[in-house]
Amino acid sequence: MLGAIEVGMRTHEWVPTFVISQISSLSASKVEYRLQHLFEQKLVVRETLHYLGYQINFDAYDLLALSDFVKRNSVNSISDEIGVGKESVVYGALGEIPLAIKFHRQGRTSFKHVRRLRDHLTDKPKVPWLYAAALAARHEHLVMKKLYPQVSIPRPVGVSRHALAMEFIDGPQLNKITLSDPEEGLNMILDEVGRALNLGIIHSDLSEFNIMIAESGPKIIDWPQAVEVTHPHAQELLERDIGNVLRFFERKYRMETSLEEALLRAREAGRS
Numbered sequence: 205m206l207g208a209i210e211v212g213m214r215t216h217e218w219v220p221t222f223v224i225s226q227i228s229s230l231s232a233s234k235v236e237y238r239l240q241h242l243f244e245q246k247l248v249v250r251e252t253l254h255y256l257g258y259q260i261n262f263d264a265y266d267l268l269a270l271s272d273f274v275k276r277n278s279v280n281s282i283s284d285e286i287g288v289g290k291e292s293v294v295y296g297a298l299g300e301i302p303l304a305i306k307f308h309r310q311g312r313t314s315f316k317h318v319r320r321l322r323d324h325l326t327d328k329p330k331v332p333w334l335y336a337a338a339l340a341a342r343h344e345h346l347v348m349k350k351l352y353p354q355v356s357i358p359r360p361v362g363v364s365r366h367a368l369a370m371e372f373i374d375g376p377q378l379n380k381i382t383l384s385d386p387e388e389g390l391n392m393i394l395d396e397v398g399r400a401l402n403l404g405i406i407h408s409d410l411s412e413f414n415i416m417i418a419e420s421g422p423k424i425i426d427w428p429q430a431v432e433v434t435h436p437h438a439q440e441l442l443e444r445d446i447g448n449v450l451r452f453f454e455r456k457y458r459m460e461t462s463l464e465e466a467l468l469r470a471r472e473a474g475r476s
Contacts, residue, residue: 205224205228205235205239206242206248206268208227209224209259209264210260210334213332213334216257217259218250218251218255218258219258219259220255220257221236221239221258246261247261247263247267248261249261260334262366265337265365265366266367268364269307269366270305272365273305273362273364273369277299278299278361279298279299280299282298282305283297283298284296286304291309291310292307292309294307295307299369302371302372303361303372304358304369304373305367306367307337308340308341308428309337309366310336310337310340334365337366338365340366341363341367341368343428344427344430345362347427348370348427350404351399351400351403351405351427354402355396355399355403355424356399356424357423358370359371373418373423373425375416375417375418375419376416376417377412377413377415377417378412378413378416378417378422378452379413379456386453386456386457386459387459389422390449390453390459390461390466392421393449394446394466394470395470396473397442397445397446397449398469398474398475400424401442401471404432404433404434405427405430406431406433406438406445407427407429407430407445408431408441410446410448411449412449414426415449442467443467446466446467446470447463449466450463
């Protein structure tokens with residue numbers, strides 16, 4: 205039933221019950237009974253216009269994505285929430301390896317802003333909110349597949365709808381740890397930025413909040429805003445990324461590194 209509403213939302217903001225019945229191949233009475241049950245469980249919302257229409261919410265969308273992961277044997281179990289971002293929530297999980305599942309949350313209130321910033325949405329003037337979240341997850345997954353393993357990022361495991369399954373990184377964020385050798389740490393981060401650049405990708409939202417420190421070194425996470433080097437603002441975005449990192453190291457470690465020096469380090473690492 206949830207899947208039928210999801211399909212209907214591709215063409216309807218509020219899906220009429222007769223459309224749900226057609227998609228699910230269930231009688232009107234069975235559809236109404238199941239919709240009432242889902243409404244009581246707060247997995248669907250409804251609106252009375254000149255007809256009674258339904259939408260699934262993010263909780264229901266989460267369940268559909270998790271069901272898909274389980275059917276593919278990608279995920280065996282899910283645990284607690286381990287992180288919340290501006291446009292996502294992350295849960296721990298288990299598959300063949302410890303996982304993190306990132307559920308994109310681009311929603312109604314942020315969608316116009318999101319569409320302005322995301323290249324993969326600019327040619328879609330009207331996109332349902334759940335579809336926008338799915339596009340963001342798909343874009344991030346494609347970027348991560350392009351980067352891994354040459355760039356130190358979590359290993360991408362799979363994507364379903366708005367959910368991205370990836371390797372769990374056992375380590376703190378850069379801003380929550382004191383590095384014993386901050387100069388080496390900065391250089392290692394710049395090297396990863398350079399390797400991504402060499403593969404044609406700029407993070408475009410890099411900061412101390414999406415750099416994890418694992419035993420093997422820094423790992424860069426959160427790639428939904430990534431752009432290709434052919435983007436018209438590529439240089440500006442690259443300089444902003446590196447500038448954010450340099451300002452963090454200056455604030456915390458009193459390290460002064462020029463943007464030009466850091467850019468040179470990154471580009472040289474990308475070529476090596």
